[in-house]
Amino acid sequence: MAFIPGQPVTAVVQRIEIQKLRQGDNLILGxxxxxxxxxDPGQNPYSEDKTDKGIYVTRITPGGPADxxxxxxxxxxxxxxxxxxxxxxxxxxxxxxxxxKEDVVRLLVTRKSLEEAVKQSMSxxxx
Amino acid sequence: MDTEPTPLxxxxxxxxxxxxxxxxxxWGETTTAVTGTSELxxxxxxxxxxxxxxxxxxxxxxxxxPLAVGLCVGLLVLATPLVFLLLPAVMWPDRLQACGAACExxxxxxxxxxxxxxxxxxxxxxxxxxxxxxxVCVYRAFLTTLTLLLTMSYxxxxxxxILDAQDEDYHGIVQFxxxxxxxxxxxxxLAVVLLELRQLRPCYSVxxxxxxxxxxxxxxxxxxxxxxxxxxxxxxxxxxxxxxNPALLSASxxxxxxxxxxxxxxxxxxxxxxxxxxPGNGNQSRAMVSAAAKRxxxxxxxxxxxxxxxxxxxxxxxxxxxxxxEEAFTHVRRMKKEDERASPSDIxxxxxxxxxxxxxxxxxxxxxxxxxxxxxxxxxxxxQKHLAFCLVNNMSPKAFxxxxxxxxxTLQYGPERWMADQWTLxxxxxxxxxxxxxxxxxxxxLDFSLAVTIKGIPYIRLTEEYIDPKSxxxxxxxxxxxxx
Numbered sequence: 001m002a003f004i005p006g007q008p009v010t011a012v013v014q015r016i017e018i019q020k021l022r023q024g025d026n027l028i029l030g031x032x033x034x035x036x037x038x039x040d041p042g043q044n045p046y047s048e049d050k051t052d053k054g055i056y057v058t059r060i061t062p063g064g065p066a067d068x069x070x071x072x073x074x075x076x077x078x079x080x081x082x083x084x085x086x087x088x089x090x091x092x093x094x095x096x097x098x099x100x101k102e103d104v105v106r107l108l109v110t111r112k113s114l115e116e117a118v119k120q121s122m123s124x125x126x127x
Numbered sequence: 128m129d130t131e132p133t134p135l136x137x138x139x140x141x142x143x144x145x146x147x148x149x150x151x152x153x154w155g156e157t158t159t160a161v162t163g164t165s166e167l168x169x170x171x172x173x174x175x176x177x178x179x180x181x182x183x184x185x186x187x188x189x190x191x192x193p194l195a196v197g198l199c200v201g202l203l204v205l206a207t208p209l210v211f212l213l214l215p216a217v218m219w220p221d222r223l224q225a226c227g228a229a230c231e232x233x234x235x236x237x238x239x240x241x242x243x244x245x246x247x248x249x250x251x252x253x254x255x256x257x258x259x260x261x262x263v264c265v266y267r268a269f270l271t272t273l274t275l276l277l278t279m280s281y282x283x284x285x286x287x288x289i290l291d292a293q294d295e296d297y298h299g300i301v302q303f304x305x306x307x308x309x310x311x312x313x314x315x316x317l318a319v320v321l322l323e324l325r326q327l328r329p330c331y332s333v334x335x336x337x338x339x340x341x342x343x344x345x346x347x348x349x350x351x352x353x354x355x356x357x358x359x360x361x362x363x364x365x366x367x368x369x370x371x372n373p374a375l376l377s378a379s380x381x382x383x384x385x386x387x388x389x390x391x392x393x394x395x396x397x398x399x400x401x402x403x404x405x406p407g408n409g410n411q412s413r414a415m416v417s418a419a420a421k422r423x424x425x426x427x428x429x430x431x432x433x434x435x436x437x438x439x440x441x442x443x444x445x446x447x448x449x450x451x452x453e454e455a456f457t458h459v460r461r462m463k464k465e466d467e468r469a470s471p472s473d474i475x476x477x478x479x480x481x482x483x484x485x486x487x488x489x490x491x492x493x494x495x496x497x498x499x500x501x502x503x504x505x506x507x508x509x510x511q512k513h514l515a516f517c518l519v520n521n522m523s524p525k526a527f528x529x530x531x532x533x534x535x536x537t538l539q540y541g542p543e544r545w546m547a548d549q550w551t552l553x554x555x556x557x558x559x560x561x562x563x564x565x566x567x568x569x570x571x572x573l574d575f576s577l578a579v580t581i582k583g584i585p586y587i588r589l590t591e592e593y594i595d596p597k598s599x600x601x602x603x604x605x606x607x608x609x610x611x
Contacts (some may be wrong), residue, residue: 032611033610035606040605040606
């Protein structure tokens with residue numbers, strides 16, 4: 001998932017829709033994010049390319065909304081409700097995800113296994 | 128406590144020879160004749176001819192003869208200008224032209240220069256020598272010759288130009304004398320540079336290894352002749368190397384002997400031949416051969432366990448010693464104001480206090496020293512003296528014990544251990560030649576020797592790099608995790 005500056009980024013993504021859960025005054029999604037253009041990419045354990053400054057899912061609360069929707073640990077979030085997440089600061093990502101007016105977030109996430117799955121399916125001859 | 132075994136055996140006395148420590152804190156080295164002082168090398172032949180059997184007497188004689196000779200030459204050097212000035216005034220006073228203020232200025236300058244020369248000669252040369260080196264120092268011989276040449280040539284000119292011609296110009300004579308004193312001062316400057324300053328800048332690194340136990344030290348010395356370098360190294364030896372203890376080497380000698388004994392058995396009875404000829408012998412020799420082989424295999428095992436056992440014993444004895452000493456030290460303390468009312472039998476001076484607490488720790492100390500095989504280095508007398516010293520200076524028990532826990536430098540022990548007059552310099556190059564990269568020589572004492580190797584200090588090239596103080600900039604690398 002390395003990107004070449006100036007070229008468009010291509011990735012195989014999965015669409016995940018998460019319903020926010022109301023807990024008291026807060027709407028929570030049930031996962032934690034790490035990364036961002038203002039963070040140190042070398043410390044990210046989930047990225048393949050250690051210069052990747054994208055937003056990654058670092059932890060998922062078991063039984064929470066994200067878990068139920070099928071989000072996995074180590075996923076890179078490419079878009080949230082149409083907003084780009086590949087070149088944002090950590091704080092911007094947090095704010096985009098936790099907008100109080102939205103009940104639902106539609107994420108586009110990518111992970112290594114998706115690419116492999118596509119490759120595998122493409123290698124089988126079509127009938 | 129009176130059945131105290133006289134522990135620490137009597138110190139070893141060398142046979143018959145009077146031991147004179149040949150080191151001195153005054154720096155004036157000796158050659159056979161040219162001791163710290165002399166500017167005269169002729170006397171070396173005389174001294175060498177005095178013969179070896181009266182060496183005891185000549186030891187004292189040889190040390191001070193060059194001093195006497197140096198004094199004579201120094202007096203000659205100092206008296207010559209004065210004689211130059213006085214002779215015309217004595218021999219033809221009526222024909223002498225009086226000279227006014229210029230002469231008086233010159234007289235003042237002569238007197239002060241002579242005073243400075245006197246002090247300088249005393250400081251550099253007129254000191255008892257601190258060592259007796261095998262050969263004459265080349266620089267000292269050179270300087271002596273130079274001085275005498277100078278003085279003789281001045282006398283020659285004086286005799287011909289002034290005495291014979293009976294010169295009347297006193298001003299000229301005074302200037303002549305002043306020029307002699309100036310030249311002598313410059314020769315003295317040359318002496319300072321050659322004898323003292325030249326060896327101050329370190330340019331060689333010296334590695335000294337003791338042959339018996341491998342103690343190694345490294346030093347930096349400057350440009351010196353081999354014999355003077357050997358002298359410096361010996362002074363460092365007396366300061367830095369722990370005392371040579373022959374008792375500690377017996378273990379490795381024992382092992383070596385056992386190893387050799389095993390080998391002998393293996394070689395003498397070869398395993399093949401014994402089957403037919405002497406069956407009884409054959410069995411025995413085969414047994415010995417296998418025993419020897421096993422012994423060879425287990426030698427390292429034995430060493431390991433022996434050393435571990437020794438360590439443990441030493442540590443146990445040491446623990447007992449530390450406890451005994453600490454306990455002994457609690458029994459005595461300095462008298463304070465309020466103790467003045469105590470009974471007079473309780474008030475002791477330091478010697479008695481040391482004697483009073485010594486018996487309680489003597490046994491533990493003796494056992495410890497026996498285990499570490501240093502009991503012959505410390506006599507009871509010396510221990511009590513050290514104890515008194517520690518009490519006077521308010522030292523803790525640990526401070527008192529440090530002297531016994533590890534072997535100190537050789538000078539810490541009695542003069543019978545110094546062996547300062549037994550050193551021999553063994554060298555392939557001439558001992559008056561300068562040391563160079565790769566020089567090696569041996570300093571042999573009675574039962575051990577110091578192997579000395581010399582390496583040059585490398586030429587160091589130092590380059591600079593300028594850092595702008597404003598160029599120190601940092602960024603913060605975060606990796607935060609937020610739960611949403």
